[in-house]
Amino acid sequence: MTAATKPSIPLSLDPSSLSNPNEALLTHLSWTASVDFINCRFLARAKYTVQITSSKSNTIHLDTSHLDIHSISIDGTPATYSLGVPDKSKPHLGSQLSIQLPPQSSSTPHTSSTITLLIDYATTKECTATGWLPPSQTAGKRHPYVFTQCQAIHARSLLPCMDCPSVKMTYDATVSVPKWATCVMSALSTVSSSSYNDETNENVFTFEQPVPIPSYLFALAIGELESRDISNRCRVWSEPSMVEAVAFEFGQVEEFVRVAEELTLPYQWGRYDILCLPPSFPYGGMENPCLTFVTPTLLAGDRSLADVVAHEAAHSWSGNLVTNETWEHFWLNEGWTIFLQRKIMTKINGDEKFFDFDVAISGWEDLKDSVRDMPDAYTKLIPELGDGDPDDAFSSVPYEKGFNLLYSLETMVGKDAFAKFTKAYFNEFKFGVVTSQKFREFFNDYFKDDPKVMTVFDWDTWLHKPGMPAKPDFDRTLSAACEDLADGWMAVEGDAAKVPTVDITNWNTSQRICFLDALLAKCSDRNEPLSLETVGLMKEAYKMHKTHNSEVLHRFCMISVAAGDATIIPVVLRFITTQGRMKFVRPLYRALFASKMGKNIAVKTFFKHRDFYHPVCAKMLAKDLEIGDDDAESDVKRCGSSQRHFVLGALVVVASAIGIALIRGKRR
Numbered sequence: 001m002t003a004a005t006k007p008s009i010p011l012s013l014d015p016s017s018l019s020n021p022n023e024a025l026l027t028h029l030s031w032t033a034s035v036d037f038i039n040c041r042f043l044a045r046a047k048y049t050v051q052i053t054s055s056k057s058n059t060i061h062l063d064t065s066h067l068d069i070h071s072i073s074i075d076g077t078p079a080t081y082s083l084g085v086p087d088k089s090k091p092h093l094g095s096q097l098s099i100q101l102p103p104q105s106s107s108t109p110h111t112s113s114t115i116t117l118l119i120d121y122a123t124t125k126e127c128t129a130t131g132w133l134p135p136s137q138t139a140g141k142r143h144p145y146v147f148t149q150c151q152a153i154h155a156r157s158l159l160p161c162m163d164c165p166s167v168k169m170t171y172d173a174t175v176s177v178p179k180w181a182t183c184v185m186s187a188l189s190t191v192s193s194s195s196y197n198d199e200t201n202e203n204v205f206t207f208e209q210p211v212p213i214p215s216y217l218f219a220l221a222i223g224e225l226e227s228r229d230i231s232n233r234c235r236v237w238s239e240p241s242m243v244e245a246v247a248f249e250f251g252q253v254e255e256f257v258r259v260a261e262e263l264t265l266p267y268q269w270g271r272y273d274i275l276c277l278p279p280s281f282p283y284g285g286m287e288n289p290c291l292t293f294v295t296p297t298l299l300a301g302d303r304s305l306a307d308v309v310a311h312e313a314a315h316s317w318s319g320n321l322v323t324n325e326t327w328e329h330f331w332l333n334e335g336w337t338i339f340l341q342r343k344i345m346t347k348i349n350g351d352e353k354f355f356d357f358d359v360a361i362s363g364w365e366d367l368k369d370s371v372r373d374m375p376d377a378y379t380k381l382i383p384e385l386g387d388g389d390p391d392d393a394f395s396s397v398p399y400e401k402g403f404n405l406l407y408s409l410e411t412m413v414g415k416d417a418f419a420k421f422t423k424a425y426f427n428e429f430k431f432g433v434v435t436s437q438k439f440r441e442f443f444n445d446y447f448k449d450d451p452k453v454m455t456v457f458d459w460d461t462w463l464h465k466p467g468m469p470a471k472p473d474f475d476r477t478l479s480a481a482c483e484d485l486a487d488g489w490m491a492v493e494g495d496a497a498k499v500p501t502v503d504i505t506n507w508n509t510s511q512r513i514c515f516l517d518a519l520l521a522k523c524s525d526r527n528e529p530l531s532l533e534t535v536g537l538m539k540e541a542y543k544m545h546k547t548h549n550s551e552v553l554h555r556f557c558m559i560s561v562a563a564g565d566a567t568i569i570p571v572v573l574r575f576i577t578t579q580g581r582m583k584f585v586r587p588l589y590r591a592l593f594a595s596k597m598g599k600n601i602a603v604k605t606f607f608k609h610r611d612f613y614h615p616v617c618a619k620m621l622a623k624d625l626e627i628g629d630d631d632a633e634s635d636v637k638r639c640g641s642s643q644r645h646f647v648l649g650a651l652v653v654v655a656s657a658i659g660i661a662l663i664r665g666k667r668r
């Protein structure tokens with residue numbers, strides 16, 4: 001570890017973790033697992049290489065959440081351990097697993113020694129890191145599917161670990177899956193990556209991640225999968241029936257990575273593959289190293305939503321290579337990534353004004369929404385997260401306020417100087433972790449000869465004050481027409497004669513989004529939705545309720561629900577029950593819940609479809625709909641239902657087998 005990457009605070013002070021990396025460091029994980037689709041669990045062994053870094057330490061503390069620990073040994077000898085009771089007021093922190101180190105002898109003190117820690121365990125149906133999907137939730141409808149999502153602190157429910165971003169380790173993995181299935185991971189497939197095991201009738205996949213990663217980037221998916229190569233280092237994966245569509249939609253991925261390399265450093269991860277998941281994946285994308293996970297809601301058919309892939313590719317530097325030291329510095333992951341994403345898309349679009357177009361309305365309005373909806377503690381760039389649940393603090397703030405900080409710095413020092421600084425920053429902190437303070441010091445040192453830098457920039461306001469930052473001066477050339485059209489619709493007031501005559505047939509997705517965002521912003525500013533009649537006229541004019549573009553549909557649904565248009569309800573219900581991306585489902589459920597016409601429908605729909613959603617999405621929706629723990633716990637676990645599904649399926653298979661045997665017996 002170099003001076004630059006050494007964490008600046010005692011690691012045990014990461015309030016999101018109950019582990020003690022300041023005394024013992026996990027440096028490598030060998031993970032061996034087999035998937036049990038019947039019981040929705042992994043049976044696994046985590047074998048860690050642990051470096052003891054303090055002579056005082058006699059215990060290793062790990063994070064766990066709802067794991068069944070079977071046995072633990074250190075250097076081949078059974079170890080004594082205890083599992084703490086979770087704090088009911090902070091269930092997201094899980095249970096601390098404390099493992100006693102064997103007594104030290106004076107000839108072999110623990111300091112600087114390396115031990116092998118082996119933990120046999122199983123995950124449980126309470127696992128918050130996994131989405132277990134019955135066949136009905138897949139495109140193929142024939143086989144189940146499982147995927148993981150560990151950010152921010154869900155890895156502890158998949159494996160015992162030091163679940164804090166400051167602990168980075170390499171890993172290898174061996175995963176046994178049913179014969180029909182393929183396993184993919186946030187790692188490189190090793191040369192003979194899959195072999196068949198006659199005894200268990202399973203396929204065995206092996207992986208290696210030679211670059212140290214934090215626990216939140218540990219990821220896998222198992223399902224019926226197929227792939228297509230896009231370039232030498234980029235491949236897309238999905239269920240077989242979708243793979244051509246996925247290959248087309250993300251066909252620019254090699255260009256994204258290449259442009260990102262020009263902006264930063266050469267790509268460090270070997271491969272950049274993309275897995276397009278089933279629709280309940282809760283995020284647009286997740287930057288799992290070597291293998292980005294994306295939602296199928298990006299499949300617009302015209303590559304218009306592929307900027308999410310540019311975003312995830314950019315994370316290969318910001319986040320994955322240079323990682324926030326704790327979740328309070330999340331803006332360094334996301335603000336930098338949005339900045340790089342916009343630079344990549346601007347280069348690909350070939351129009352400098354595109355950068356401001358994307359920012360001017362969409363980004364800024366997203367930020368305004370979050371600042372309006374989130375408590376002050378979470379609208380600071382360095383939020384007061386403490387040991388609160390990071391999922392509660394998640395919003396556009398780290399993304400857009402973070403972006404705006406970087407944009408202001410760029411405006412202050414000039415584009416060329418900032419481009420050079422960008423490369424220097426990633427080079428300085430690569431493979432390590434960073435805090436806001438370290439970033440600030442590095443920036444000030446890099447520009448120490450520029451007098452403006454020390455005097456003009458108000459770091460304390462940017463980093464510590466809640467609310468909106470000062471609005472930058474964006475170029476509005478490209479957004480002007482969209483804003484004008486929004487103004488036109490604001491003036492309609494239900495009068496068909498006032499409907500704007502602008503023909504938007506040839507407008508692209510960015511323009512449509514910009515127009516709808518401007519409309520939403522104007523309604524929010526005047527604190528009054530469009531009238532029911534106006535929305536009816538717009539529906540007739542643009543038919544946006546029929547679009548297959550998820551970003552456009554989402555915004556049009558928001559506008560219509562706010563207007564109290566009951567005819568949109570079937571469209572909304574279909575949208576929020578056929579995909580589970582939180583960016584779409586949470587605001588729509590909240591809007592329905594806040595409306596007279598939709599309150600009961602929202603609650604009923606949630607109860608009916610709860611098992612469809614990923615556990616984190618179900619948790620957040622329950623909070624949004626003010627459903628208490630008692631209601632939520634009665635039947636909340638998706639795995640419970642998937643289990644019922646599989647058990648029923650298994651019973652049907654057994655019953656049919658008995659039936660067939662009986663019939664055959666009779667025939668004989």
Ligand SMILES: CC/C=C\C/C=C\C[C@@H](O)/C=C/C=C/C=C\[C@@H](O)CCCC(=O)O
Pocket residue numbers: 151152282283284285286327328330383385390391392393394395398581582583
């Ligand atoms: C200030 C908050 C501190 C920490 C929160 C960190 C993570 C919390 C969490 O809930 C996980 C987020 C994962 C996000 C993954 C991808 C996003 O970029 C997706 C953005 C929304 C979308 O496009 O669907």
Ligand SMILES: [Zn+2]
Pocket residue numbers: 311315333334337
């Ligand atoms: Zn991101």
